[in-house]
Amino acid sequence: MECDFKTNLRAELDYLGLTVKQLSAKTGIPKGTLDCYLGVRASMPPADIAVKIAGAMDVTVEYLVTGQKVKKQDKLFDHNIRSIIQILPELGDKDIKTVLELARILKNQTAPGS
Numbered sequence: 263m264e265c266d267f268k269t270n271l272r273a274e275l276d277y278l279g280l281t282v283k284q285l286s287a288k289t290g291i292p293k294g295t296l297d298c299y300l301g302v303r304a305s306m307p308p309a310d311i312a313v314k315i316a317g318a319m320d321v322t323v324e325y326l327v328t329g330q331k332v333k334k335q336d337k338l339f340d341h342n343i344r345s346i347i348q349i350l351p352e353l354g355d356k357d358i359k360t361v362l363e364l365a366r367i368l369k370n371q372t373a374p375g376s
Contacts, residue, residue: 267312268304270329273341274319277348288318 275285282300286293291311298305299315307315309323316323324330329341350358 267306267327268300270326271315272300274321274326277344278319285315285318289314291315
């Protein structure tokens, strides 16, 4: 999966359910400027702007740049785990139990000494 500022910013906006307009209001950064970071010719923001964006989204600048770290106070999750977490609320109780059981089975298969 591609990890760059544009991709990570878009993923985080989607994860939080924020629009660019809402992020603009939270940061004071003009919507057009934010659109430049998300567009076809996506540019990297200056450090002070990246810090404002990261702060408003409660992630680190490092996460937005590299995709390697998630929320400051949360355990580190990669994009695949975040995608799973995002899908879970859309599943019914029976399906969530199935996913949990599958995860337990997979964990036991890969446990040290197995």
